[in-house]
Structures are given as C-alpha cells and as structure tokens.
Amino acid sequence: MRKIDLFALVGLVILVSCSERKTFEQDFLLDISDRKKFFLGKGGLTSEPFYYVSLDSTRSKGVIYNRLAHSLDSLFVSPDSAWIKEGDIMEIDGPYGVGSLFSFFATKDHLIFMNSQQFFNQNRETKEVSMKFMNGYGIFGDTPYLMVSVPTAKSSHEFYGLDKNSGVGYFVFDDDRQVRVFGYSPSLDSMFFAPVVLDSQSYFKLRFKVTSGNLILGGNDAPQISIVGSNMIVTYPSFSDFLVHDLRSQDQKIYSSKSVAYASARVLPQNYSNEVSSGELQFELEKAMSAQVRYGYMDYLESVDKYIRLVKGEGGANSHFFLEVFDGNFQKLNEIDLSEINPDLSGEYVNTTHGLMFRAQDQPEEDVMYYYYINLIKGNN
Numbered sequence: 001m002r003k004i005d006l007f008a009l010v011g012l013v014i015l016v017s018c019s020e021r022k023t024f025e026q027d028f029l030l031d032i033s034d035r036k037k038f039f040l041g042k043g044g045l046t047s048e049p050f051y052y053v054s055l056d057s058t059r060s061k062g063v064i065y066n067r068l069a070h071s072l073d074s075l076f077v078s079p080d081s082a083w084i085k086e087g088d089i090m091e092i093d094g095p096y097g098v099g100s101l102f103s104f105f106a107t108k109d110h111l112i113f114m115n116s117q118q119f120f121n122q123n124r125e126t127k128e129v130s131m132k133f134m135n136g137y138g139i140f141g142d143t144p145y146l147m148v149s150v151p152t153a154k155s156s157h158e159f160y161g162l163d164k165n166s167g168v169g170y171f172v173f174d175d176d177r178q179v180r181v182f183g184y185s186p187s188l189d190s191m192f193f194a195p196v197v198l199d200s201q202s203y204f205k206l207r208f209k210v211t212s213g214n215l216i217l218g219g220n221d222a223p224q225i226s227i228v229g230s231n232m233i234v235t236y237p238s239f240s241d242f243l244v245h246d247l248r249s250q251d252q253k254i255y256s257s258k259s260v261a262y263a264s265a266r267v268l269p270q271n272y273s274n275e276v277s278s279g280e281l282q283f284e285l286e287k288a289m290s291a292q293v294r295y296g297y298m299d300y301l302e303s304v305d306k307y308i309r310l311v312k313g314e315g316g317a318n319s320h321f322f323l324e325v326f327d328g329n330f331q332k333l334n335e336i337d338l339s340e341i342n343p344d345l346s347g348e349y350v351n352t353t354h355g356l357m358f359r360a361q362d363q364p365e366e367d368v369m370y371y372y373y374i375n376l377i378k379g380n381n
Helices: 018-023 201-207 278-289
Strands: 002-005 028-032 036-039 051-057 061-066 071-077 081-085 103-106 110-114 118-123 129-133 168-176 179-185 192-193 210-214 216-220 224-228 230-237 239-246 252-255 294-301 304-313 321-326 330-335 346-353 357-362 370-379
Touching: 051 071, 051 103, 051 346, 061 103, 168 224, 179 201, 201 239, 210 278, 216 278, 224 294, 230 294, 239 294, 294 346, 304 346, 321 346, 346 370
Parallel strands: 036 081
Antiparallel strands: 002 028, 028 370, 036 370, 051 061, 061 071, 071 081, 103 110, 110 118, 118 129, 168 179, 179 192, 210 216, 224 230, 230 239, 239 252, 294 304, 304 321, 321 330, 346 357, 357 370
C-alpha cells in the first residue's frame, strides 16, 4: 500500500485564499493500493470504459449493465478484488421489455432504465415494465423530436442525480435556448421542472455542437447533477463554477474554483463554427476541444466528510487527471495531480466502500479489468 503525505508534495496542495487557509485544519494522506483485478467473466463484459453500475447502500455490491448481453449482472467488490455474477438477459419487447439503454437507477420499488428519448419504469416486485417517450410526460411543450441529456458511461459510471429521500431522479433539458433541470418520480411516473437556475449564458457560450449535413457532433458537455443529502450540486464540464441548490429550502449558491494547474474554462477553437462542410472538419474541431480541460461530477467521501471532483487537465492524450478536494462549505482545500503520482490511473472511477475504484489505463487481458483503490485518510496533527 502506498501512502503519500500531501503536504510533502509541493504544488499538490493549493491554498487559494485566506478563508480556505483557515478551514484547512488538518492534512490528509493519499492512500493508493497496488494494482488489483476485477474478474469480468465470460458473459461479454470488457475492460473498456463503457459500462454503467448501480451500487446498493453498502457500496460493496450492486449491478452492472452488460451491453453485449443486455443484462444486469451482479457486481461484488472486496478490499482485494472485484468480480461478476452473470444475470438474466432482459427482454427487449413486451410487458417486461427494456429497449435501448443508456443508463439506469434504482429505488426501493422501481428500476428506471433510460435513453435520450424513452423511460422504462420496471416494478421490482412484478417485473412489469411501462415505457413512455419523453414528450409523453407533458412538460416539454410541442417539441416533435425530443432528446434530453441522460448520463452515460462516457460521463460517469454511476447515476448521481437520485434524491434518495424522495426517490426522484434529476436530469438536464437543453432546448437550444435555455438549459433546465427536471425531475422524474418513478412512483408517480411523472415529470416536473425544478426551480434551479442554471448558468445558461456560460453554458451556451462554451457548448460544443457542430453540424455537417445530417450529422451533429456534440461535446457531451451538458451540466452534471449530483445529489448529496438535501443538496443538488450542478457542475459544468466546460468551466469550473458550480452551484449548490438546497432541495428543502430552495436556496441556491454559486461557487467559483480556481487552479494554477489548469484553466478555469474551455475556449472554443479559433475556427469553430456551428456548421461545417465536412465530417473531417467536425472531428478536427472536436479533437481540439477535447484536448482542453474537463470538469467532472461532484462526489462525496463519507469517510472523511469531504467533497471531491475529478478534473482532466489540458493536453489531449497526455492530459493529467487531478482530484480536487472541498470541505463541507464547498471551499477548495487541495488539488492532487493523480497522474504524477501514478501514470496508470485513468479518468474513470466508481465510489465504493473500499475507496475510489479507479480503472487502470493499461488493460492487457480480456476477462480482467485492472484497477486501483484510492482513499483520502485524515492525517495526524
């Protein structure tokens, strides 16, 4: 086990204001495990980062979506390894059918499967499924072809937008004029717009969306929602500001976060245009955009009572991954260059009871996914 004193790493601890200096009352040890094995079995799962998981309250077991078999396989996580037990293949049509699946979340009584146009609501007791298109919920007006921002494995391996108190899941709707948050209640099978004021101006200013003929290439940069307790935390992939909305009081506050290691916001490429003449130009612009900074979801580490956010720095394939640490008042305490400590760490993780389960970049075997556990441990003063 490798333990690193963050204060011993000059430049990894960023104190950006006097107020943050006062709130930083103790140091932390960063604990990175040896390389471990996640046994995927023979059911079709691969070590590629295109999977979606839902962990139970213990965060030591759950289910993982097997895209090839169209099944929910059981996932088990231990201190030393992880493994899969193959599940039943889900039907596609009929009263138990679940069609094309981008992501899912679970409540006590329901499993909710979704893509950008449809919701599949499965009763956990009867297994029956009701399907409805997004525009069938009556809150989006007369838009004939409706698509909403549904979290996918490319943005996060878990569904963070679930309010466990109410069972409501929260999503983002972008109608090219305004970006808004809406909620979905599985028990009522109904939707509503939440009174959350997002930064539409900054979002649309930096949003990457390029059309060439009938092909639209997006940057997967819609706002990202995390629910921790009564707080809805919204982050933006394209810039560092984030907002915290209290679901009980409806109070909202915006926080700014600066870094000396990476930019606070992306910049659209110089030759950027909403419409270009060829697919080659589309991908050229997308490559230039993806080489810039990208901010991830806000997550919570109960063991140390701190919030974290993973950030991909600039540099394309050579980008470093950073872990930002925030206190309970959402003031940034430090900023850790994970790639400098271990270059094999990728930008994908799942928050388990044994630590942040980071996928390794080097994956030499088909039936095994290599990973590391990362933990923040309170230091001694």
